[in-house]
Amino acid sequence: MENKIDTTGSLNDRLLFAVPKKGRLHQPCLDLLSGSDIQFHRHNRLDIALVHNLPLALIFLPAADIPTFVGEGRVDLGITGRDQVAEHEADTPPTDTTGVVDIMDLGFGKCKLQVQVPEKGEIQTAEQLVGKTVVTSFTALSKAYFKAMEVQSLKSAAQVNGDAENDAKALQTTIKFIGGSVEAACALGVADGIVDLVESGETMRAAGLKAIDTVVESTAILISSKHPSDPKLVEKVTNRIKGVITAQRYVLCTYNVSRALLAKASQITPGKRAPTVTALEDADWVAVQAMVERKQVANVMDELAEMGATDILVTKIDNSRTTW
Numbered sequence: 001m002e003n004k005i006d007t008t009g010s011l012n013d014r015l016l017f018a019v020p021k022k023g024r025l026h027q028p029c030l031d032l033l034s035g036s037d038i039q040f041h042r043h044n045r046l047d048i049a050l051v052h053n054l055p056l057a058l059i060f061l062p063a064a065d066i067p068t069f070v071g072e073g074r075v076d077l078g079i080t081g082r083d084q085v086a087e088h089e090a091d092t093p094p095t096d097t098t099g100v101v102d103i104m105d106l107g108f109g110k111c112k113l114q115v116q117v118p119e120k121g122e123i124q125t126a127e128q129l130v131g132k133t134v135v136t137s138f139t140a141l142s143k144a145y146f147k148a149m150e151v152q153s154l155k156s157a158a159q160v161n162g163d164a165e166n167d168a169k170a171l172q173t174t175i176k177f178i179g180g181s182v183e184a185a186c187a188l189g190v191a192d193g194i195v196d197l198v199e200s201g202e203t204m205r206a207a208g209l210k211a212i213d214t215v216v217e218s219t220a221i222l223i224s225s226k227h228p229s230d231p232k233l234v235e236k237v238t239n240r241i242k243g244v245i246t247a248q249r250y251v252l253c254t255y256n257v258s259r260a261l262l263a264k265a266s267q268i269t270p271g272k273r274a275p276t277v278t279a280l281e282d283a284d285w286v287a288v289q290a291m292v293e294r295k296q297v298a299n300v301m302d303e304l305a306e307m308g309a310t311d312i313l314v315t316k317i318d319n320s321r322t323t324w
């Protein structure tokens, strides 16, 4: 009892921010909070942590439950996968007051929710799974996906034999829920196909499966409820997170170039508004500084060097406050 911490009493005046408590999104979220200087200490086994330096409380929840808590306005802000929001909305369509607001894409947790079937089996298309058994953790999205196909198949079948009742039964796809290790379902004879997440494709290949269609593409997103308790604080947290994401996505590229080549160089590194150009002691030369997307930087350096820029340096951005 001595170690029991009463956090509930202190939650009233705080903006509640839901963060995945485990799984693929957990660590990148902790990194994002740390980069945004959101300081907290999470006591062992407690799913609520008070933030020391802002009127915020972090609520650690399964990624799949976050859209429900935020959508019902029980929690103000949250980070989860776009796939989880889509699943929640397929099950509980948003109204004027419920449902989530998609604030921004966070870039990590990239994956696809895909229809998968045994590599060596007879099924080659998603249409061939209509009327069969599909196992998934995303039942609402899968039901909606196959429903659309069933309607289509029913129309085609009715045109051929006109026996609508029997056709409807034959074309009903069974969607079964499994909480994890969905990829094992086909090999165990539980399913003809599955709907599961794919990132590298390693799990799918190891299970002898292949993807035949994509239901949803996903990345982690920052979401808020429709009427958060403190919109100003939501904006502050959003701007901090945006700053960290931008800092991760861009680097600062600095180089020297002759004035004669400045226009050409500016086309290679246009920067945010325009590159920063500084005069040098040598009147024919200038120093240029511009933000460049990290994934483009090697190509940009090659192009700059080829066109005659010298002393090209790339530096990491620790944090930022900018709009793109």
Ligand SMILES: Nc1ncnc2c1ncn2[C@@H]1O[C@H](COP(=O)(O)OP(=O)(O)OP(=O)(O)O)[C@@H](O)[C@H]1O
Pocket (backbone or CB within 6 Å): 022, 023, 024, 025, 062, 063, 064, 080, 081, 082, 083, 084, 109, 110, 111, 137, 179, 180, 197, 198, 199, 200, 218, 219, 220
């Ligand atoms: N292989 C993956 N690569 C990238 N992102 C993923 C991957 N698998 C899942 N995700 C993302 O992370 C979210 C949470 O999935 P994850 O399986 O890590 O959660 P979890 O809470 O541990 O759930 P479970 O207990 O069902 O495994 C997914 O909804 C998806 O947005």
Ligand SMILES: O=P(O)(O)OC[C@H]1O[C@H](OP(=O)(O)OP(=O)(O)O)[C@H](O)[C@@H]1O
Pocket (backbone or CB within 6 Å): 023, 024, 179, 180, 181, 182, 183, 196, 197, 198, 199, 200, 201, 202, 203, 204
């Ligand atoms: O394409 P890959 O890179 O192999 O990733 C895909 C796997 O990742 C997720 O599962 P996770 O490892 O989170 O475990 P789970 O099956 O218990 O959900 C997903 O459900 C797949 O099984």
